[in-house]
Amino acid sequence: ARQASAPRTWGLRFFRSPQQVLPSPDGQRVAGIRLAVTRLEGVGEAARAAPTGDTEDLPCGLVLSSVGYKSRPIDPNVPFDPKLGVIPNMEGRVLGVPGLYCSGWVKRGPTGVIATTMTDSFLTGQMLLQDLKAGLLPSGPRPGYAAIEALLSSRGVQPVSFSDWEKLDAEEVSRGKGAGKPRE
Numbered sequence: 707a708r709q710a711s712a713p714r715t716w717g718l719r720f721f722r723s724p725q726q727v728l729p730s731p732d733g734q735r736v737a738g739i740r741l742a743v744t745r746l747e748g749v750g751e752a753a754r755a756a757p758t759g760d761t762e763d764l765p766c767g768l769v770l771s772s773v774g775y776k777s778r779p780i781d782p783n784v785p786f787d788p789k790l791g792v793i794p795n796m797e798g799r800v801l802g803v804p805g806l807y808c809s810g811w812v813k814r815g816p817t818g819v820i821a822t823t824m825t826d827s828f829l830t831g832q833m834l835l836q837d838l839k840a841g842l843l844p845s846g847p848r849p850g851y852a853a854i855e856a857l858l859s860s861r862g863v864q865p866v867s868f869s870d871w872e873k874l875d876a877e878e879v880s881r882g883k884g885a886g887k888p889r890e
Contacts, residue, residue: 710886721745722762723755727769738765777812790815798830805843807834 721744728738743760746753777793779786785794785802792815793800793808800806809830810823818826837843858865866874881890 710884714887719764721755723757725761728763736767736769738763739769740764775811775816777816798826798833799837805837 719741722741723744724739725742726740727736728740729735730737741762741764743758743762744755745758747756748754776791777786778791779788783803784806785800786792787794791811793812795801795808795813798807798809798813800808807830809827811817813830814826834843855865875889878889882888884890
């Protein structure tokens with residue numbers, strides 16, 4: 707009952723940078739997080755967050771860290787720069803692999819915000835369409851799911867069908883209702 711009635715909120719705090727997780731008095735749990743207040747310096751792609759010297763303590767009972775993302779190689783046939791954590795590319799076109807494209811942080815590195823990544827993916831999509839119109843991509847029938855299914859089978863991977871996913875989704879939603887959440 708206590709869990710079901712507990713408040714659940716989340717929000718976005720702009721111009722803040724995490725500095726320290728604050729412990730509870732007994733040191734056994736999280737009590738909050740200390741944030742450095744920042745401001746943008748520079749313009750456009752060169753803009754960077756700079757600390758103002760002010761801090762803000764935000765009480766909370768849970769801290770999830772997602773700082774330090776770095777892409778990893780996905781396939782030995784796809785070029786990858788492990789130092790930068792990116793697939794070498796020109797405007798999203800993977801260098802040395804015609805017909806292969808990349809987007810997001812694997813294309814540009816862990817910079818920008820959601821809107822930056824979204825705009826970047828649109829630009830990669832434009833390059834793909836440009837190459838398609840120029841006849842640079844293979845045309846004709848493609849193996850599609852049959853090839854993917856064979857690859858997964860060869861690796862011992864059993865895919866989840868859409869109807870299986872719908873069953874999982876319904877179960878998660880049902881469990882969540884009992885806990886006062888959208889899903890569990």
